Amino acid sequence: MTREIERTAGIPVAQIATIVPIMLTVGANRIIPGVAIPHPVGNPVLGAEEDKRIRREIVLRALKALSTPIDKQTIFEK
Amino acid sequence: MAYRIVHYINQFYAGIGGEEKAQHMPEMRKGAVGPGVQIEKLLGGLGEIAATIICGDGFYGENTDEARSECLKMIKEARPDIFMAGPAFNAGRYGFACGDLAAAVGEELKIPTVTAMYPENPGVELFSKKTYIVITQDSARGMADAVRKMTEIGLKLLRGEKMGPARLEGYIPRGIRKSFFHEKNGAERAADMLTARLHGLEFRTEYEMPVFNKIEPAPPVKDMTKATIALITSGGIVPKGNPDRIRVSSAESYGAYDISQTDDLTPELYESVHGGYDREWANADPDVVLPLDVMRELEKEGVYAKLHEIFYTTTGTGTAVANAERFGREIGEKLKNAGVDAAILTST
Numbered sequence: 001m002t003r004e005i006e007r008t009a010g011i012p013v014a015q016i017a018t019i020v021p022i023m024l025t026v027g028a029n030r031i032i033p034g035v036a037i038p039h040p041v042g043n044p045v046l047g048a049e050e051d052k053r054i055r056r057e058i059v060l061r062a063l064k065a066l067s068t069p070i071d072k073q074t075i076f077e078k
Numbered sequence: 079m080a081y082r083i084v085h086y087i088n089q090f091y092a093g094i095g096g097e098e099k100a101q102h103m104p105e106m107r108k109g110a111v112g113p114g115v116q117i118e119k120l121l122g123g124l125g126e127i128a129a130t131i132i133c134g135d136g137f138y139g140e141n142t143d144e145a146r147s148e149c150l151k152m153i154k155e156a157r158p159d160i161f162m163a164g165p166a167f168n169a170g171r172y173g174f175a176c177g178d179l180a181a182a183v184g185e186e187l188k189i190p191t192v193t194a195m196y197p198e199n200p201g202v203e204l205f206s207k208k209t210y211i212v213i214t215q216d217s218a219r220g221m222a223d224a225v226r227k228m229t230e231i232g233l234k235l236l237r238g239e240k241m242g243p244a245r246l247e248g249y250i251p252r253g254i255r256k257s258f259f260h261e262k263n264g265a266e267r268a269a270d271m272l273t274a275r276l277h278g279l280e281f282r283t284e285y286e287m288p289v290f291n292k293i294e295p296a297p298p299v300k301d302m303t304k305a306t307i308a309l310i311t312s313g314g315i316v317p318k319g320n321p322d323r324i325r326v327s328s329a330e331s332y333g334a335y336d337i338s339q340t341d342d343l344t345p346e347l348y349e350s351v352h353g354g355y356d357r358e359w360a361n362a363d364p365d366v367v368l369p370l371d372v373m374r375e376l377e378k379e380g381v382y383a384k385l386h387e388i389f390y391t392t393t394g395t396g397t398a399v400a401n402a403e404r405f406g407r408e409i410g411e412k413l414k415n416a417g418v419d420a421a422i423l424t425s426t
Contacts, residue, residue, distance in 0.1 A: 001310075001312060001392075001394075001402045001403070001405050001406035001409070001423065002406065002423050003291070003292075003293055003403075003406065004402075004403045004404075004405075004406025004407045004410055005310070005406045005407075005409050005410040005413065005421060005423070006293060006295075006296045006410070007293045007406075007410065008406065008407045008410025008411055008414065009296075009410040009411070009413045009414040009418070009421075010296055010414065011296055011413065011414070011418060011419055011420050011421060012295065012296040012297070012298055012299060012420045012421075013296070013310075013420070013421045013422070013423055014420070014421070014422050014423070015422075015423045015424075015425060016422065016423070016424045016425070017424065017425035017426070018139060018140055018426075019139045019140075019142075019170075019171065019174060021174070021204055022170065022174060022200045022204075023425075025200050025203045025204055026200065026291070027291045027292045027293060029292075029293070029295040029296070030295070034424070034425075036136070036140050037100070037136050037139055037140060037171070037355050037426050038097075038136070038355045038356045038357070038358065038359050038360060038366075038426060039359040039360065039366035039367065040313070040366070040367060040424050040425065040426060041365070041366055041367065041368075041369040041372075041424055042363075042365065042366040042369070044359050044362065044363060044366055045359075051363075051366065052371070052372070055365065055366070055369050055371070055372045056372050056375070056376075058369075059369050059372045059373060059376065059422070060376070060381070062422045063302060063307070063376070063381065063382060063422075066298060066299050066302070066305075066307070066420040066422075067298045067299045067300075067302050068298050069297065069298045070295045070298075071295065072295070073292065073295075074295075
């Protein structure tokens with residue numbers, strides 16, 4: 001889906017998910033590793049404040065990925 | 079003497095539980111469990127499952143190095159002649175775990191390995207060359223056929239018998255070419271192929287062209303403070319009650335919902351309907367899958383200009399690749415027409 005959206009709209013798509021090898025396989029170009037499969041953007045297990053802080057950090061990383069020029073699939077780690 | 083097999087399955091096929099037990103840590107049990115029982119039966123005394131390794135799909139996906147290492151340790155202890163994993167059918171995390179572990183076992187223990195999945199399972203593209211992946215149906219309806227083929231191929235590998243071409247033996251092609259002398263020379267074969275093609279008759283290529291699924295990365299957003307960003311998810315976040323009846327798996331549709339007046343996804347108004355992960359956290363706070371709350375805050379702070387009024391959602395488990403591609407094209411078209419500059423897509 002990510003790949004087709006990017007190809008059709010010509011806009012960058014940052015994908016946040018946990019299993020990085022799968023994102024590489026399906027062709028996502030801007031990859032942000034998620035926290036865990038059932039909660040990729042945040043960690044509610046650590047409490048509301050930590051969860052929100054982590055969510056912010058990941059989303060900001062995704063926005064940074066969207067602004068970064070790349071020429072191949074790139075994983076944006078912390 | 080009977081062949082010793084070690085078999086890997088997930089928490090579900092071990093009867094431990096469903097998604098809520100996906101964090102089950104690696105364990106070893108003596109003898110056959112779940113589908114292994116049928117494999118052992120089919121072997122009829124030629125082989126026995128010495129041990130079954132069980133691990134939760136979530137645990138393996140999120141702690142792959144640790145899970146692999148733990149499982150390898152247990153597998154080594156059991157001294158197998160062959161390692162089998164699955165069948166995983168179309169379960170993505172399970173297929174990933176089966177393929178990853180089979181590849182590691184093959185490399186470290188230098189024994190034959192066999193697993194089984196549906197061709198669209200992400201485990202196939204990652205591991206088809208590093209193990210033997212038997213082709214299965216997309217669900218456990220195909221269990222009998224899958225374990226039968228796993229056993230047949232397993233026995234062939236154990237006996238060192240000649241393995242035929244993938245399409246005849248029923249496994250995913252591993253990219254290995256075996257040369258042999260054909261009665262006709264290449265020029266004749268090429269002419270035959272061309273003639274067949276011109277007549278609209280069936281022909282089979284001798285060299286499959288690789289399918290390139292990667293695309294050139296789109297250019298980055300130049301000025302984030304002026305950008306409109308859209309949110310999309312395959313984590314199945316929908317308005318409570320799932321008004322458009324998006325399927326919990328094998329989705330045939332996606333939803334488009336207005337969030338222009340929403341600052342935060344709450345469990346009263348939203349839920350997850352994705353059938354392939356433990357929805358406990360998503361249902362307590364859908365923002366952990368679709369980060370609307372944080373996106374709104376960042377919008378108000380001016381980090382980017384505007385959050386697109388509509389979010390798109392579907393369930394990404396057992397999704398036919400053709401459908402996922404179609405959703406992507408349609409959503410891409412809509413985003414393009416709406417002048418959206420970039421998108422964040424979350425997956426579970």
